[in-house]
Amino acid sequence: MLVNLQGPWSPLLGRLAMSQIPYENPILVGTFLLVVALGMAILGAVTYYGKWRYLWREWLTTVDHKKIGIMYILVGLVMLLRGFADAAMIRSQQAMAVGPDSPGYLGALHGYLTPFHFGQIYTAHGVIMILFAATPILVGIMNIIVPLQVGARDMAYPYLNAVGLWLTTAGAALVMTALFIGDFAHAGWFGSLPLNELPYSPGVGVDYWIWAMQLSSVGTTLGGINLIATIVKMRAPGMTWMRLPMFTWASLSANIISLTSFPVLTVSLALLTLDRYLGTHFYTAGMGGNLMLYNDLFWIWGHPEVYFVILPAFGMLSEIIPVFSEKTLFGYTGMVLASFGIAGVSWGVWLHHFFTMGSAPDVNAFYSVSTMLVGIPTGVKVFNWLFTMYRGRLRFDLPMIWACAALFFLLAGGMTGMMNAFTTNDYMVHNSVFVVAHFHLMLLLIVYAIFGAVNFWFPKVFGFKLNERWGKWFFWFFTAGTATVFIPMFTLGFMGMTRRLDYIPYTQWQPLLDAEMAGIVLYSLSAVYLVVQLYVSLRDRALNRVGADPWGTSRSLEWATPSPVPFYNFAYIPHVNARDEWAWRRENGVAQLRHEHYTGIHMPRNTGVPLVLGGLSLGLAFALVWRMWWLAALCLAGIVLLVIMRSFARNTDYTVPPEEVKRVEDAVWAGASVRGADGVRSGAGGLTPAHAPWAPK
């Protein structure tokens, strides 16, 4: 059954050999040294400060949804940096390798990246940005915020939550491993068939890509189940469906998408795996295979996936804009319906990714129309946000400026998306950088919403605000970078530049490519401001401490508990009486959060099993990439055994005694009382009285 491999294979190491280590490539060696130095520095610091025990007990074995969320976001940030480095390399190569006279370095004919290396970089850039940066960061934010917004103490399945985190982390680690051992796929983030078949891509790169995607896919599916069950089953008393905060609604629709679409990704990749490992003929060019089947299955997942990342972003905008407009969200019911409209339509549009396949005209027409339908619920959302701002008392704090810019990018990206929805137009711009610019604007809208959300909810999670001044510098440089990269890219697309060029034959494109390069420089500068912002905020955290409601005009339930949130979230589960519960309590003067007495709280116990499961999954994936069958069997057996053993565990939860709850609450409020007696209106927004004449009644 197993296919014959080109090249050596040994029972012990599989395909792994010294020749697979890219030690002759100075770029990779430099990166490797940097990673080793950073890793040593971090490990050394942890050892020096004696934090190993703390790290293990408080983070690595935690089942607390907030800490898991923070770790998701950290994984996402690290991968965001890696993805950005890839982007910078793509841009610099394209700026250098223009015209036949352009010089070549490091073995490349033009520029400094060989075509094979360049292919790996743009593949890694796409995979990382979508699956290992955007997805973990969004999942992390949903993880932190959704249980708070529905008034729960944790997710429905805290243990499963940790499993999802460590599976995703294993996937990210696998992508990073591909950098230094072997190579990565070179046929685009969504894979090109039959190029990804074994005869044409005999290396391990495609296998790395397959198994990294699979790990992330399983992790995200588990996370989706968890979030849906949390929203359906764990809502606080009184939290009826039509009182759910909009971010929770958006998370629900997004996770329905992830639950339903990720299995299809699993299938599309599994069939390719069978082709590459067992010699079946699913996607081969001959022997009864059908390579377009791959595109079909992949985009059945791929298109819902882009809405999986965009719907939470819409949810974030729906939370930020009302708070800084000091009004309730306009058209709540319409927003809910629009979220589900987008989720529903996302299931009938996938062929627009391959209009040029040559389907019958009625098929193309169907998908063209269904794609345009997406514009209706999205338009509803945009107008609802605008009407929320209309006659509101706008405050341009950091979250709000990110949200406003996100609206702009939604408009620009959405309009160009509508242009692509026309089949006739798509035949012209298919695979051109026009399409690339379009979907980057859409993804940047998500990034903008994320930065807005991070600034918005950071004080809730950590108890202090991020620095406003440096944050604005970061915002403006980032925005300048976005404009400078993507406006020329749209232009180049119309001039006929196709995507993924490692060499550009037309020298007249040089100025626009240089402009894009300048944009990357602006982006890099903005990253410096981000680091400064984080550093300054951390340094001055004592000055920026906040109470429960840092913005003073917050509306939903997550603000009805101290900042930072205690590990049990709510000393008493809140009873919900209104749609914007916290705003309702504030307006009616019942925003008191302290209690006289406490009762015991039932909580799940920390466990190291998810971490070990993640490690074993990483081992399994690595063994399968290199075809070390013994290691794969060992890891698989370990996973099965561990799951069974865990099912025998009885001591999985405990009750926090009332004295402990009281101790934690007292400590939290002692910290907060320095700034404000009741800890409620102590943030910047605390300057506005709750019963101002313009306050929503």
Place this chain on the structure above:
Amino acid sequence: MSASASETIDPAQAPLWDRNHHGHDVIGTRTFGFWLYMLSDAMIYAALFASFGVLSHVMNMAGGPMPGDVIRPGYAYGETLALFTSVLAYGYAMAALRRGRAGGVAGGLLGAMVFGAAFLGLVGKDLGDLFALGITPERSGYLSIFFTLVIYHALHIAVGLLWMLVSLVQLAREGFSSNVVYRLVNLKLFWHFQAVVWVFVFVFVYLQGVIA
């Protein structure tokens, strides 16, 4: 206009905190999550059936065996009966669980395991015969998806058998604890779902393969 304005709740009287929190329905929450997982698994089957539809054109046979050459409907009906009987036995285990009879639960589980193993044996024999004839997944695109669908379903049955074994041990150790009970309900969902999926495999892959 605030959403809260339309509410007629008196803030002075409204309950703000749930002082007597009784916790969530653990069994109901667990089975709901597992059901969602089963539905995502059903989505995997849907994708496999979509692939089956795409790879059933005569070109996908690549000049190799046609569906009529690899499918014996009568034999497959025997497999169907074995699986349905196993599902019925598990159903009786659940009926015994309802009445709190451990012996009935164990007997039902054992019966389900016997017939489940019989199903696996029948499928294994069927596929083994095809392999002996040189009819393998590598032969054509159609055979690739045919074997993948059937083996993926059989894998579920194998996992179910292992799970039943573990359940028997846990039942003996813990009796009807909350954990054991919710897992038996989940396993019931899993096992009965396999019967539903098998109806699709049997009708669309086996029976309709012979028709064409």
Place this chain on the structure above:
Amino acid sequence: MTHSADNPLEHPEVQLADGRGYLLVYLFSSALLGAATWLVAKQAMAPLGLFLLTTALAGVVVVAQGVFLLHMEFSETQRWHTVSLVLFIPLFILTIGLSSWMFHGLYRRTMLTPRTAAPAAAASAGAPAMPGMDR
């Protein structure tokens, strides 16, 4: 997050079990699928008729199993189970149906049809071949 102190056997989902219903649906689905198998083995009808009939029988069996085996109903306990299944069904149909539709059209336009099937395919193709198909 507290465990209910109640007897887990009293949980409504355990109480759903119904031995008689399981037996009924066992007999019903075995009989229906047996009939379908017999019809197919005897080639008792034209292919299209058999195709439609077996599909219909599968549908009936699956609905019966959904009701009696999986307890798809709108009671308090099962409501969300049923809702989630009902929401999934259109996606199954979209995935399989739209894929089949797309590739049906694609095959007609791009695939060389083997000699045995050529006359029927050519007759059903109807539309003239696309220009450039012969490249």
